[in-house]
Amino acid sequence: MVLRETAYAKINLALHVRRRREDGYHELETLFAFVDAGDELAARKAEADRLTTVGPFAQALENPFDNIVMQALGALPRPDGLDVTLEKNLPVAAGLGGGSADAGALFRLVEQAYGLPDDWHARAEKLGADVPACVRSEMAVGRGTGTELEPVENDMAGMAVLLINPLVPVPTGPVFKAWDGIDRGPLPGGSARKIAQEGRNDLRDPAIGICPEIAEVLQALAATDPWMHEMSGSGATCFALYETAEIRDIAAQKLASGHSGWWQMKGLLR
Template sequence: MRETAYAKINLALHVRRRRDDGYHELETLFAFVDDGDILSARTAAHDELRVSGEFAPQLTDSFGNIAAKALSKLPRTGGILINLEKRLPVAAGLGGGSADAGAVFRIVRELHGLPDDWMKRAAALGADVPACVESVTCVGRGTGTDLEPVENDLAGTPVLLVNPRVPLSTGPVFDAWASSGDGQDRGALPDGSASEIAREGRNDLEAPAISLCPPIGDVLAALRETGASLVRMSGSGATCFALYDDRKALTEAAEALAVNQPDWWQMQGRLR
């Protein structure tokens, strides 16, 4: 079997009230790009995960890898050998690990079926994992695990992902948001279709992420000069995305960035 672990982006991300457990309520619009990490799988005597690809060296703990944990969370008979081609940068706001776990769930579903409580098992792995299992545009609330359908009028939209090749962990970004003057509830996610929510929404973590990783600001500025219809940081960074009205505009933007910023990572695709 072959599965794509679709790159996750947050078209909008609103941080709301602080919960009793220390986490903050989130409201986000999840969307997924039609490209990402690649997983190939086959039945085997026992479970095994092999990792290759550009960003494989950053995954040094094979036992702590979320894709391996996903395998261990799903009961079945027989093992599965998975080869993971790591094409998405790590700690990049793209839900790369969560996307890998979501792809593992789809592989197991195809081969053996999933248990009735698969959603609970997915949430135990990470807040983004339940959304990544189906990898369709939706609204996430709570810690991001309470999912709601949304009118997806952005399907097929050309999207460019750009990362300055600087890893940025989520925890410090939330800490910076909480300790900054901007660490307050600025209001709910707007209602409407995916395009309306994306256009009228925001990413509350953008400013604190830039304070920790200034190159994010450079990426956003460069993307805004390409004529994109929407430019924003995804998740807690450091990846940023730009949406375009047509593929030609995206291609021209990507080519220009490759010349002007050859060290930046980028991926082209369309929203699912």
């Protein structure tokens, strides 16, 4: 029997960086949201764990055998091995939590087959700050390094979303390092829609300093009549939200014809 899961693309509707911690990480507050599309994982029981990577961005993974999916397999106890195929549809180092989403989908595959251990959250946290959020892939507020999750009123489910990436990888570390260290205040309270409207992404300017193409993407999205648009995570992917799928589709077609070198993906917020 083949088990299947989508690794839903993660976007940060707001991302407030509050301070640098002594352990080298950053204290942040973010609103996690997930798109109903992303990478695809398929798995079947096997004698030993195995990972095959396919898809348009498979070659971008420097060492698929050291992929976070393999790390996630090693983090979860089970009686059998799993032969996993990862279809890599999301760009790498793109601010979409692609690797974390893959790990989260792997946790759900194991949950389907065997159930998860009671300490799954701690096991996920060791793999990466975004992984616990990606396991459930539900809209949530993240605090600390992003691992402390709080429920939020999701009044944005089903909203049309367009993701655009200029196909320039932007590693997370240098962007956080370029943050100016100024605390610009906490995440707003209220529903997801209110937080998204009133929040900000403190990593946008540092990321643009490293990848100026991000500013061009944001400018292009601003011209498509979105409900809101912003950079996700540490970049370089940007997103725009629209009140209807029709408006989004017109925007996607316009951007595809004017910027054929940009990657794009359409979907709906979960």
